[in-house]
Amino acid sequence: MQSPSSGDRFARADESDARFFSNHVLGEVEAICDRIGILNDGRLVATGTPGALRSDLDLGASIRVEVARVPDDLALEAMDGVESVAIQRSTVVASLADSTAKIEVISELDERTQVLDVVSETTSLERLFNTYTSSGREEPLAAGSGTDVPRMEAGR
Template sequence: MAAISVAGLTKRYGQTVALDDLSFRVHENEVFGFLGPNGAGKSTTINVLLDFARPTAGDVRVFDHDAQRRSREIRRRTGVLPEGASTYDRLTGRQHLEFVIGSKGADDDPERLLERVDLVDAIDKKAGGYSKGMSQRLLLAMALVGDPDLLILDEPSTGLDPNGAREMRDIVREENARGATVFFSSHIMEQVEAVCDRVGILRDGEMVAVDTVSGLRDSVGQGSTLHVWVDHVDETALERVRSTPDVTAVTTEGEGRGGESAEPTIAVQTGGAKTDVIHAIESAGLEVRDFETEETSLEDVFHAYTTGSGSGAVAGEGTRTGTETDTDPEPDTGATEETEAGRR
């Protein structure tokens, strides 16, 4: 059973289309990265999952429950860290957590929760005196109340220093190891790449790709770049490298590291064995003095898909494309267009 199943989701605000026939699935007990530029529809998708916004059309299910008809049950099983959320200045950290614990009928210990997010020393301080990073840690602790089956984290590293971001990633891994599904929305590519099993990329309200990070790298056709420092460069060597299987591009980069003119560099984009490239260079009579591999970054992949140069929804091991569903649920024709006012 999918933790989240979205089929044909459309959301309009007047003449503005925020989501356009969006379909994807999040497997139980996976960490799913949700990426997209500003205005792509990420927050709208999360609001529909939590029934803070009603879809214009489509079917949305969380743990096989209709997200609109069974929203209270879904929220009881879900911990949420919303983007841009604020704390109450006059309440202490302890009081924030006691309120959430009471509202969920949980029996968590506020001190234990704040220890997990490294905020226990400020447990009885009013949140109005918290820094932005401290407030974000408190909001994360609130999301962890009740050992939720689903964690929805929207820009969870906002305001956190590098140590805080690392601790947040550790908590995500711990919660996932406990059995929780994590829906992780972020603009910080390194955060997503570090913790996510699969990644979905949203563009203009449509899911343009869903795959593992490595699968997405392969899908944009860039593979990895091998930088080889040599004693000199000639056209014979370059032609041999170009004819090597799985090589897609070969360029020279002039002077070597640190401006050392004696070490020009050959840059090779290849999806094949790096040893084949090295052998081709050496067989042309060049001396290989050093080499290193540069993998295509998730940021490069994100740029390719969000600027329209990606190859579209991709298929591969563990992949779900934008049109694939395991079942064919009837859309909720009773869903109506409405604003979020009064639904929180």
């Protein structure tokens, strides 16, 4: 199927049925699919669940931590894996080089102030797609099998 406009028709399908479709609306793909294949120039370069594809590349992450009070001498930037920190009122936003630094940042904040809420933001499917299909890559990435996929001519 090319670019379905609604996931409703998939919701009615038997869960054991496999469905294959092509779609450029990546938010819709993630909402409907439990496994994704990414094609680049006719080659299957990656397959897996959205979570597995994110883990394979580990493009970093960010967290938003709402705290009761932001400590005056907060020095999260000095921690391994922390790329940058921004303070927005009572929220600490940390951009991380890899997702493993999340726990350390949250623990550090929890030792110094009361943590009220934590929101973990994952790499978007669009960023994953762009990384897997970026030019200059010689080999298929991560879980991709590198399987050649037959090209379809328009109108076939």
